Amino acid sequence: MRIIYQLILLWLSLNLILYLFREKRFSYQLSAALVLILFLLRLLLIK
Amino acid sequence: MKLTSEKQMNKFHLGISLGLLLLVGLICFLTGRSFLSLHQEEPIFPSAGLTRQFRLSHYLPNLSHTPGDTRVYLFEGQEKGGNILILGGTHPNEPAGFIATVVLIENLKVKKGRIFLIPQANLSGFTHNDPFEANPQRFFLPARQGIRWFRYGSRLTNPVHQWPDPTTYTNPAGQKLAGTESRNLNRAYPGQPKGSLTEKVAWAIIQLIKSENIHLAIDLHEAAPEYPVINAMVFHERAAELAAMALMDLQMEGFDFRLEASPPNLRGLSHREWGDNTSALAVLLETANASHGRLKGKPSVALIVEGRDNNYVRAAKLGRLFVPYDERGIPLSRRVARHLAAVKTLASYLGELFPHQKVEFSDYPSPQELLQQGFQPFLHSPRQER
Numbered sequence: 345m346r347i348i349y350q351l352i353l354l355w356l357s358l359n360l361i362l363y364l365f366r367e368k369r370f371s372y373q374l375s376a377a378l379v380l381i382l383f384l385l386r387l388l389l390i391k
Numbered sequence: 392m393k394l395t396s397e398k399q400m401n402k403f404h405l406g407i408s409l410g411l412l413l414l415v416g417l418i419c420f421l422t423g424r425s426f427l428s429l430h431q432e433e434p435i436f437p438s439a440g441l442t443r444q445f446r447l448s449h450y451l452p453n454l455s456h457t458p459g460d461t462r463v464y465l466f467e468g469q470e471k472g473g474n475i476l477i478l479g480g481t482h483p484n485e486p487a488g489f490i491a492t493v494v495l496i497e498n499l500k501v502k503k504g505r506i507f508l509i510p511q512a513n514l515s516g517f518t519h520n521d522p523f524e525a526n527p528q529r530f531f532l533p534a535r536q537g538i539r540w541f542r543y544g545s546r547l548t549n550p551v552h553q554w555p556d557p558t559t560y561t562n563p564a565g566q567k568l569a570g571t572e573s574r575n576l577n578r579a580y581p582g583q584p585k586g587s588l589t590e591k592v593a594w595a596i597i598q599l600i601k602s603e604n605i606h607l608a609i610d611l612h613e614a615a616p617e618y619p620v621i622n623a624m625v626f627h628e629r630a631a632e633l634a635a636m637a638l639m640d641l642q643m644e645g646f647d648f649r650l651e652a653s654p655p656n657l658r659g660l661s662h663r664e665w666g667d668n669t670s671a672l673a674v675l676l677e678t679a680n681a682s683h684g685r686l687k688g689k690p691s692v693a694l695i696v697e698g699r700d701n702n703y704v705r706a707a708k709l710g711r712l713f714v715p716y717d718e719r720g721i722p723l724s725r726r727v728a729r730h731l732a733a734v735k736t737l738a739s740y741l742g743e744l745f746p747h748q749k750v751e752f753s754d755y756p757s758p759q760e761l762l763q764q765g766f767q768p769f770l771h772s773p774r775q776e777r
Contacts (some may be wrong), residue, residue, distance in 0.1 A: 371413055384415065388423065
């Protein structure tokens, strides 16, 4: 169960990073970065 | 020319993206480090009277190496007598119970009978602190030499350790509650050996009470000044006589308490399930904690320790509180002193009512001295090892 959750988080995080590089508008990039923080923290700190 | 400009733009965007990614990494590192630091247990320096320290998994092996495997301190006298369990930190955002047990662990010596102390009953709850409440992660108290730090946690088990919450939670006693209450230790009794982390902790505590033949079990809490069950001694019906006798003594000592009978249909709480499922006399104690309330102003370390808040002064003047409250606030030292006075009186009357269950101790921290001198004489130096 946990590994599925982590894989989903990893998939979404990678998509956000991709979006961060593709997007040209700074405000959109910043939004993606802020969401990415939450996803990465959850991905790395889950016990 | 256009191509060069496009290349420059691409480089600029790449730079921005990389910069943002670096910022994300930095924020993750700093916040992650802060989050993980909450897993570090605060040192507790037991008095020379400590007989044994072990973990709660002693009573439920599958709790071992989980975030709920909390410390248990046993003080045993030379003579046989009564057995008492004192629980602090059921709700880690109610520090008076936690600190009262720490003060006991660092000073107490038992001559007759046994006293079990669990300072952080919901250990997982100490590893997070309700981010939307903006509470500080730690608070600080003066010790004999230096300053000691203690974690200020959450009422509930860390969701990182137990997730997801159900929409509605039916606790082991059969009561239906809001989903988040599945992480509330004081709704999880009598627990389940293969249940959630919180239910396992509750089960292990019940097993401790049964296997150690605990005669008196006390759960130390705090509540918001606007909450009706405040400055209260909540008792299971079998502990009614004990609670009534202790109350009279406490009133004479200047500690204003009210008696509250444990409602028979409010299931899952310590004072109900300990009493129904074990032979122990169960009592829960409440003090008034402004940092815990909904009317408080800015959360801060000072609010936790000094208990002063202008919003509560105003609420008291409007007659909205259930305790007297003025500009002096209700400091942690006073809240801990109340707990210590009540525990001592309950223990004393246990021996009066049942002479073979008498518990005798020395070096008990004096509530009056705590009121006058604060924590400094009662807390061990943060550095010196015993």
